[in-house]
Amino acid sequence: MALTPLPQGAARLTADFAAPTGPVLHGAAGSLYGLSEDGVPGDELLDALDITTLGVKPDGGAQHPGGDASSVVNALRRNGDGLAFVYLQDLFAKWPYEDAGIDVYHERLCAVVPPMLTPENAGRLVWVPFNEPDWIWYSLKENAPAKYDRFLADWITTVQLLRGLAPGVPIAGPNEAYYHPEFLPHFLRRARDTGTLPEWMTWHELSPRSLAEFRGHYAAYRGLERSLGIAPRRVNIDEYGNNRDLSVPGQLVQWAAMFEEAKVHADMAYWTAAGGYSGAAPQPNLPNGAWWFLKAYSGMTGQTVRVVPPHPNTVDTLQGLASLDAERGTAQILVGGTVEDFTVAATGLDPELWGDRVTATVHRIDWTGYEGASGPPQPIAQVVADPADLEIPVYGPDRMAAYWITLTPGEAAVIGPPPWKGQWDAEAADITSGEITRHGHADDGNAFAASGEHDVCGLNKTDSAVVFQVVVPKAGEYDLAVFYSHMYGRGAEATEPQPAQQVLTVNGAERLLDYPSTMNWGHRSIARVPLTLRAGSNTVELSKSGAIGTANGEVALDKLELTERRGGRVCYDAAFARLHGDGLVFDLYAAEAGYHRIEGADTAILAGPQNQDVLVDLARPVFLHAGINRLRTEAIDGSLLVAPATGPEPIEVDAAEVARAGGSCLVVNDFAHRGHVIGWNGRGATAAIEVDTAEGPHALLISYANDERTDGHEYNVDIVTRHCAVAVNGKEAGRYPMRGTWTWNDFWTYPVIVDLREGRNTIVFANPDGPTAEFERFRIAPINP
Numbered sequence: 001m002a003l004t005p006l007p008q009g010a011a012r013l014t015a016d017f018a019a020p021t022g023p024v025l026h027g028a029a030g031s032l033y034g035l036s037e038d039g040v041p042g043d044e045l046l047d048a049l050d051i052t053t054l055g056v057k058p059d060g061g062a063q064h065p066g067g068d069a070s071s072v073v074n075a076l077r078r079n080g081d082g083l084a085f086v087y088l089q090d091l092f093a094k095w096p097y098e099d100a101g102i103d104v105y106h107e108r109l110c111a112v113v114p115p116m117l118t119p120e121n122a123g124r125l126v127w128v129p130f131n132e133p134d135w136i137w138y139s140l141k142e143n144a145p146a147k148y149d150r151f152l153a154d155w156i157t158t159v160q161l162l163r164g165l166a167p168g169v170p171i172a173g174p175n176e177a178y179y180h181p182e183f184l185p186h187f188l189r190r191a192r193d194t195g196t197l198p199e200w201m202t203w204h205e206l207s208p209r210s211l212a213e214f215r216g217h218y219a220a221y222r223g224l225e226r227s228l229g230i231a232p233r234r235v236n237i238d239e240y241g242n243n244r245d246l247s248v249p250g251q252l253v254q255w256a257a258m259f260e261e262a263k264v265h266a267d268m269a270y271w272t273a274a275g276g277y278s279g280a281a282p283q284p285n286l287p288n289g290a291w292w293f294l295k296a297y298s299g300m301t302g303q304t305v306r307v308v309p310p311h312p313n314t315v316d317t318l319q320g321l322a323s324l325d326a327e328r329g330t331a332q333i334l335v336g337g338t339v340e341d342f343t344v345a346a347t348g349l350d351p352e353l354w355g356d357r358v359t360a361t362v363h364r365i366d367w368t369g370y371e372g373a374s375g376p377p378q379p380i381a382q383v384v385a386d387p388a389d390l391e392i393p394v395y396g397p398d399r400m401a402a403y404w405i406t407l408t409p410g411e412a413a414v415i416g417p418p419p420w421k422g423q424w425d426a427e428a429a430d431i432t433s434g435e436i437t438r439h440g441h442a443d444d445g446n447a448f449a450a451s452g453e454h455d456v457c458g459l460n461k462t463d464s465a466v467v468f469q470v471v472v473p474k475a476g477e478y479d480l481a482v483f484y485s486h487m488y489g490r491g492a493e494a495t496e497p498q499p500a501q502q503v504l505t506v507n508g509a510e511r512l513l514d515y516p517s518t519m520n521w522g523h524r525s526i527a528r529v530p531l532t533l534r535a536g537s538n539t540v541e542l543s544k545s546g547a548i549g550t551a552n553g554e555v556a557l558d559k560l561e562l563t564e565r566r567g568g569r570v571c572y573d574a575a576f577a578r579l580h581g582d583g584l585v586f587d588l589y590a591a592e593a594g595y596h597r598i599e600g601a602d603t604a605i606l607a608g609p610q611n612q613d614v615l616v617d618l619a620r621p622v623f624l625h626a627g628i629n630r631l632r633t634e635a636i637d638g639s640l641l642v643a644p645a646t647g648p649e650p651i652e653v654d655a656a657e658v659a660r661a662g663g664s665c666l667v668v669n670d671f672a673h674r675g676h677v678i679g680w681n682g683r684g685a686t687a688a689i690e691v692d693t694a695e696g697p698h699a700l701l702i703s704y705a706n707d708e709r710t711d712g713h714e715y716n717v718d719i720v721t722r723h724c725a726v727a728v729n730g731k732e733a734g735r736y737p738m739r740g741t742w743t744w745n746d747f748w749t750y751p752v753i754v755d756l757r758e759g760r761n762t763i764v765f766a767n768p769d770g771p772t773a774e775f776e777r778f779r780i781a782p783i784n785p
Contacts, residue, residue, distance in 0.1 A: 018348025500553025
């Protein structure tokens with residue numbers, strides 16, 4: 001579609017494709033405790049990310065229940081060349097750590113380090129001997145040289161010990177909580193003179209001001225190296241960002257732009273729960289908007305090029321990064337961080353590569369909260385122009401969204417206008433018995449993000465209500481998305497953690513709207529419901545009670561979104577699919593589990609949630625589970641087109657139909673499907689189902705709840721993953737992790753592929769090491785009927 005150029009004074013970001021700045025690093029895609037163990041998150045989410053570094057704890061460390069180095073390395077080995085930065089002090093249970101003395105610490109290191117030196121871990125570990133020494137007992141933040149001596153002495157002896165225990169394993173440090181210009185000259189000089197310089201230089205950037213200050217910090221550090229005659233170290237900013245940044249594409253693009261420009265590695269911080277990839281993986285195989293941003297960033301190939309934003313080194317402004325892959329004949333630009341209309345100027349495009357026409361397609365990567373699942377980036381606009389004169393306007397940008405712009409030679413097929421979309425912040429609605437609260441602004445970085453920096457909370461009175469007047473362009477079907485939060489299901493009237501409800505009234509018609517629990521009162525998720533609306537103005541009310549009865553619990557409301565419902569096919573462009581040998585990998589998204597028609601290739605490999613490769617015939621429907629499904633094909637031209645299709649109904653087995661043995665039991669749960677779950681008493685318990693099927697691979701969807709956790713951290717929610725061993729017809733199929741679901745009354749789905757025989761099959765669920773998750777039901781469907 002043709003776009004009108006923006007006025008002369010509009011913000012302008014320039015990507016100069018004639019000025020390469022080095023191979024794409026993807027350094028900013030790392031995460032501290034983003035993996036809690038092998039399988040959490042699942043490979044379907046990790047495989048698409050070019051993970052270069054991850055932060056973990058030593059095996060058996062007491063700081064958190066998950067994140068052991070060897071378990072995480074198992075996942076890393078299957079998903080690229082990434083390194084595990086081992087926070088060795090996380091062997092202690094408390095934060096701030098116990099000051100047990102350096103001798104005790106060394107004794108503990110002698111116990112925990114050698115067992116990690118396995119062939120599987122070889123070449124994957126980096127030791128981080130101290131974490132935030134400026135914030136623990138060393139008091140480095142007081143900027144007094146006399147305070148430095150204890151730390152410097154301990155650094156020297158600890159590095160010497162580690163190099164003796166684990167020769168050749170790199171060391172990272174000093175790992176301060178912020179860039180410390182007074183301390184670093186002392187540290188570098190002493191480490192240089194004692195032969196204890198780290199192979200990796202690390203510090204943290206954990207303030208909104210880092211978006212303005214990091215480039216200065218980095219330049220100052222490189223200047224220190226030069227002045228002291230120290231060869232350049234690799235740099236990992238191994239904790240970055242605030243709660244207001246994590247999960248938000250429009251914030252993450254600002255961080256990634258400056259880290260990629262400097263060619264440093266960086267790991268998103270760990271503020272909440274492990275295993276959620278720092279707010280990008282709301283459930284083991286479900287992506288949100290942040291994941292799609294990280295996927296787009298990880299999918300940039302070739303060389304980065306120089307990008308000039310309108311206001312560099314400024315917090316919360318338009319920033320971006322760009323890449324050129326001459327071999328594939330593609331270029332990509334990621335931008336975001338503003339609410340003002342802007343233009344992206346793509347300069348320096350070589351006519352020998354691009355010809356006389358180039359197509360730029362703008363995709364929007366929406367913020368979907370921390371826990372709201374998201375489909376792929378939405379194409380919203382297209383520009384076809386002479387490569388010497390390519391300017392791409394973006395109108396009405398959402399500050400919380402990022403914009404992924406793809407460039408291909410020639411004139412691509414014209415895209416139609418995107419589905420209409422509107423949004424309304426709750427704080428601007430008509431509020432009864434509720435409170436407006438501000439969140440996630442630059443002066444309060446660790447508050448959670450909210451649309452418009454506000455939400456409406458305290459909606460626990462009988463007359464609590466929020467009334468929206470929404471205007472839509474035409475009568476028809478729309479998808480309503482309610483952005484909300486609901487801590488652990490603990491509403492004002494709840495006696496135990498449980499989901500919540502409100503009364504949803506649309507133009508006078510009432511229904512109940514269910515809200516699954518979220519991690520806390522700021523962790524936004526999305527409740528979705530289809531609506532039929534009239535053209536023009538419509539009234540949408542969310543209330544505590546109505547004529548149909550009193551709703552249970554309490555939620556905080558952030559905003560409403562309405563999107564025109566179109567259905568139809570989703571296009572996955574082969575030019576930007578991931579390379580796999582001589583073929584391609586497509587990361588297909590399904591909003592719900594079910595059958596899909598896939599066009600554009602004849603056969604493919606469905607990689608499966610846990611890498612159970614299945615050959616599928618694309619002339620027939622293919623069952624996709626909710627979330628990301630990896631499909632490997634031979635190299636193709638054009639695109640894959642994916643659309644919902646009909647297929648056989650899954651076989652469903654409820655908890656009450658399960659054969660129980662050895663201590664498993666049937667437990668009443670009003671929130672479970674048909675009111676029961678399978679509970680567990682001790683080790684040795686099993687649950688078994690029998691199903692009659694055709695021969696071949698089947699999807700097994702395990703619906704479960706798990707609210708086991710440990711206590712002791714102020715801001716980290718230490719959920720405990722329970723495991724489930726699955727055996728099919730007497731043969732072990734695998735042992736799978738069941739990540740915490742926030743409450744025992746909220747149910748997530750864990751997908752597995754199992755091979756079944758013609759006729760009767762027996763599937764057994766157990767955990768020899770202790771209780772597993774509580775199961776409400778199982779669903780089974782052939783992958784390729």
